Amino acid sequence: MEARHIDHVNLRIPADGVDDAREFYGERLGFGIEDGPYAAGEKPFFDVRLSATAVIHCWPTEEFNPPTATNYDHVAVAVEGSADELEAELEAAGVEIEKSLDEPLGAVGESPAVYVRDPFGYRVEIKTGV
Template sequence: MIDWRRIDHVQVTIPSNAMDAAREFYGDVLGLTERDQPDSFGEGDTAWFRADDVEIHLAVEPSRERSRRHPAFEVTDVAAARAHLEAHDIETVEEPKIPGRERFSFRDPFDNRIELLQRA
């Protein structure tokens, strides 16, 4: 059983030449606060914004074949959630480290990416 807590973030994808316009829209037009992202994500193809306690992550995705778009849900026990999914033969994938969060992702039967995480 998975003990769901809340949605943590949603990732939205944008074309490779749209980061400046995306920052203007999400920051200036929508009034969201851009925040620093972990060093493990590098520079240039992602930007993170905050709306209260939910984040919106923008990511460049030139190809739409296997999308990076996803919701991320906070759970109370990420290890138990992962074990539950793997017991049902669902493949799980390690994600880049984010300080203070343990996380992984998986694909639903329709190839939608879903991330589960637990805050430290």
């Protein structure tokens, strides 16, 4: 078996957190929101489109428990552009940067990254230059 890439990540969110997820991932981070089947009641989740080959499934649930240091650390998303451009874009969108690293190791080597938190406590690493 030869893996090619991560297809999707599942994140549980609070049942009343759909608008917050759309606003954070769609408006602030600028990723696509695909929610037609969710809105039509055909699927219990909606997608945050990261690329042509990768999504985050957001699963609204009444049984949501915020992530803790013992059950989740982060998901990493590679983006185009420089670290300076990324930081400026996040700042303009009102997204607080938790920390910045010059060379964290990832799947394709070391490259600058920033870490942010979504409205539900999930940490998202956004890597540039990969």
